[in-house]
Amino acid sequence: MRKPHILLVEDEVHIARGLVFNLESEGCAVTHVETGEDALTAAEGRGFALVVLDVMLPGIGGFEVCRRLRQRDPRLPILMLTARTEEGDRVAGLSAGADDYLTKPFSLEEFLLRVRGMLRRSEWYRPGALGGYRFGTNEVWLEEHRARTPRGEVQLTELDARFLRELFRNEGRVLSRTDLLATVWHLPPDAETRTLDNFVVRMRKYFEQDPAHPRHLHTVRGRGYRFTREGED
Numbered sequence: 001m002r003k004p005h006i007l008l009v010e011d012e013v014h015i016a017r018g019l020v021f022n023l024e025s026e027g028c029a030v031t032h033v034e035t036g037e038d039a040l041t042a043a044e045g046r047g048f049a050l051v052v053l054d055v056m057l058p059g060i061g062g063f064e065v066c067r068r069l070r071q072r073d074p075r076l077p078i079l080m081l082t083a084r085t086e087e088g089d090r091v092a093g094l095s096a097g098a099d100d101y102l103t104k105p106f107s108l109e110e111f112l113l114r115v116r117g118m119l120r121r122s123e124w125y126r127p128g129a130l131g132g133y134r135f136g137t138n139e140v141w142l143e144e145h146r147a148r149t150p151r152g153e154v155q156l157t158e159l160d161a162r163f164l165r166e167l168f169r170n171e172g173r174v175l176s177r178t179d180l181l182a183t184v185w186h187l188p189p190d191a192e193t194r195t196l197d198n199f200v201v202r203m204r205k206y207f208e209q210d211p212a213h214p215r216h217l218h219t220v221r222g223r224g225y226r227f228t229r230e231g232e233d
Helices: 013-025 036-043 063-074 085-096 108-125 158-169 177-183 196-206
Strands: 005-009 029-033 050-054 078-081 100-103 133-135 139-140 145-148 152-155 174-176 217-220 224-227
Touching: 005 013, 005 224, 013 029, 013 108, 029 036, 036 050, 036 063, 050 063, 050 108, 063 078, 063 085, 078 108, 085 177, 100 108, 145 174, 145 196, 152 224, 158 177, 174 177, 177 196, 177 224, 196 217
Parallel strands: 005 029, 005 050, 050 078, 078 100
Antiparallel strands: 133 139, 139 145, 145 152, 174 224, 217 224
């Protein structure tokens, strides 16, 4: 089996050495670079399975590197690392296109769990991977913008596909309204809008057998939304 190839962008050498050692111990191949410029060069024409990207870099910063990588490949999983703890920085990272965000100092166990999860979920919508993404009686083809649902065939918009991609990438995790508005709609965290609520209602009409009693797309009161692939009451 081919090893997943990870691009690690980290200028703190002592941190990078430890991450490279442990990622390689997990069976991954790792390319390590220390600057944003080198990261963009390394990513040209390379099929990385995951990018681990520090925010504070010499030269081009991590947020800008993330934006450029996301423009090149909307499906490339990106995990951002930062020493910053402010909520605004986390939202900025997600707005730039990151899939997940880990604040330093972090435990090695948590880091490896995040990496394993992102690599596993990325297989679900990689070209040629097991056809469509299945949950319940639904099957979704994100790249083709279509789905087979209890209501029949549905043609998905780009916004539909972005929203579903966030759900699939974060199965079982609560996604806050702030995160979803930033990553899917690119709206600021203080945006007051009913857009998300109305959108979720429409998604449930597509994909739930009983939209009034959803089994896959759950509201977590006061926190946001959570997707479960297997379905639960």
